[in-house]
Amino acid sequence: MLRKIGLLVTTAVLLTACAETRFVMHTAKRLGETNKSQGDYKVGKPYKVKGVEYTPEEDMAYDETGIASWYGPNFHGKYTANGEIYDQWDVSAAHKTLPMPSIVRVTNLENGRSLVIRINDRGPYVAGRIIDLSRRAAQLLGVEQTGTAKVRVQIMPNESRVAAERAKAGGTQLAAKDTPISVKGVNSEPVASQTLSDPLEDQRNAKAPGQLYVAPQSAPVVQAQLVTHTQILDAPVTQSASKIAPVGQISRVAVSPTQLYVQAGAFSDVGNAERVKNHLTTIGNVSVTPISVNGRDLFRVRVGPLSSVADADALLMEVVDAGYVNARTVVEKTARN
Incomplete structure (x- = not known):
């Protein structure tokens, strides 16, 4: 009888140890997956x-x-x-x-x-x-x-x-080696x-x-x-x-609502902005608009507005080919009348 009881206790201990081992392995696997x-x-x-x-x-x-x-x-x-x-x-x-x-x-x-x-x-x-x-x-x-x-x-x-x-x-640090894992430490709240x-x-x-x-x-x-x-x-x-x-x-x-423009550049000298505008007149509707950036007055040279991203891409290539390699596509709110 005592031998049977001992066998049952040993089996229970082994099963518990296996369950804990599986839990630890599963936890380590999850940490490995999420700790990119x-x-x-x-x-x-x-x-x-x-x-x-x-x-x-x-x-x-x-x-x-x-x-x-x-x-x-x-x-x-x-x-x-x-x-x-x-x-x-x-x-x-x-x-x-x-x-x-x-x-x-x-x-x-x-x-x-x-x-x-x-x-x-x-x-x-x-x-x-x-x-x-x-x-x-x-x-x-x-x-x-x-x-x-x-x-x-x-x-x-x-x-x-x-x-x-x-x-x-x-990055995120894993627990030190041999640190015990506590089930109570796992947040089980949904x-x-x-x-x-x-x-x-x-x-x-x-x-x-x-x-x-x-x-x-x-x-x-x-x-x-x-x-x-x-x-x-x-x-x-x-x-x-x-x-x-x-x-x-x-x-x-x-x-x-927004509109697309291609901006050739922004200049502190309005004369330079006007010269760029004149250079690009054959490409499209070019305008010079003033803007204040951190207390500094600048004059933006823009072509547009444009009806689609495809149109903006095509026009941007024309402006770049005209020598303005820093030209970019910009998006602005539609002006209210």
Whole structure:
């Protein structure tokens, strides 16, 4: 009888040990899956691509409108500019000058979708583009099918500083070797989340600002935290230091009609601006408009407005060929009469 009891106790101990071993192995596997390489913090030196010079810098006031594109399959699994492995299903993007990593809010000015995105690569180097979205980010913003969209890109200072410090510290750290894993330490509370809808279906249904979405089922589902609010497009991104928006957080904001222009340059001397205008008169409708930037008066030379991204791309090539290699496509709110 005692022998049977001893055998039962031994069996129970072995089963418990096996269960704990399976739990530890499963936990280690999950950590390995989610603890992707965070890459290095990198600003980088000035560089030149196709005759155009770019100067990377920490710019916590960055706020620009322009054209977004997306990249995916041909780069999936390859290294990004800061040493990460590019995953087209992550919510990320490439930018020419912002530090890596940086956190930005990208707003699609055509449908009002606004997404928090992590910058971890350099590009795009196609003329007229200001940001290159991952495939997943493009899906969530409704850009995958169209290929391009008019967007506003705003740096998120608090989030960017946190991301930078994390990268400088080597990213997320795993527990030390032989550290016991406690089941009590695992948060078993369900995570409240909702998924996002097919952007094309959104457009067909013409949902009002502030409504939530359901994610498309044709791709791996990424749980995106949702915020329902309406934001004035002219307002800067502001956050409390205690409120850090997670990458993948999406909302819908109010947007205004916009127009496309090709800007040949901005000059401090109005005479120079007028000379450039005269040089480009045969290309299209050229105008000189004054603007004050940080207390400095500048005169912008622009061609437009243009009816489509394709038209803007074609005209941009003409302006570049005319000798203005730093020309770019810009997006502005439609002027009110």
